[in-house]
Amino acid sequence: MINVSATLDGAPFSRDERSCMSHPAGSPVPSQQPCGACSAQRSFCSLPDELHAVFDSLKTSVTYAKGEAAFHEEDPCHSVFVVCAGRMKLTTSSSEGKVLLLRFAGPGTLLGLAETMLERLPYQCSAIAAEPSSLAVIPAETFVRFVTSYPEACFRLTVALSEHYKVAQRETKFLAMGGSSTSRLAHLLLEEALAHGVPAADGIHIPSHITHSEIAQSIGTTRETVTRRLGELDHSGLIGRTADTIVIRGTEELTRLAAF
Helix, strand or coil: CCCCCCCCCCEHHHHHHHHCCCCCCCCCCCCCCCHCCCCCCCCCCCCCHHHHHHHHHHCCCCEECCCCEEEECCCCCEEEEEEEEECEEEEEEEECCCCCEEEEEECCCEEEEHHCCCCCCCCCCCCEEEECCEEEEEEEHHHHHHHCCHHHHHHHHHHHHHHHHHHHHHHHHHHHCCCCCCHHHHHHHHHHHHHCCCCCCCCCECCCCCCHHHHHHCCCHHHHHHHHHHHHHHHHHEEEEEECCEECCCCHHHHHCCCE
């Protein structure tokens, strides 16, 4: 039986220690939301009940409006974040100001994990709310003490870091070997279809929650190029478009275009 007290390794946690992070201006007052109310089933979202109680006691829930940042690239690492609802855009930028959208992070995703575990590196990307989002926030030192106090939490940390490594491998392959802008766009559309698509008689419907500019940042090209390539795919019958939906009609052909 796990001891569900506000202590780790015999050291008590004060409320100040559990809430020492800063919150963006204009955000609603932080609140406590139990993890049991979340439907995500990622590594730290499906802890045993007793360990969930400990985890719940250490976090603060913070809501971010669209466009608000949980943290910026190169900010000092102060907390680990778990996306509970909504989506966060993870972006990085060059010294010339070019922005690359690494990916969208959905419910269950941990942010700031590697930076916390690797001697408090600065955050390696920015995390910006793509829509109204709720995040659980745990101070970095508190999180480290949590995962080193319970074997199950340590195992979940290993799983989470393995997931991050797998994502990093996929991103590196995509950017280094993704081929033409059409190939990278086809690959992105197929990933969106897999994650958010709704099958229908005329194809797979994808809600258009990502703008042309965000697509361009994701595949390393310009917004104008994205607009042209989408038009070409539409004209060829591989996709269809409405004001708020992209319909994948030629999955096999898109898969061939996306191959690399």
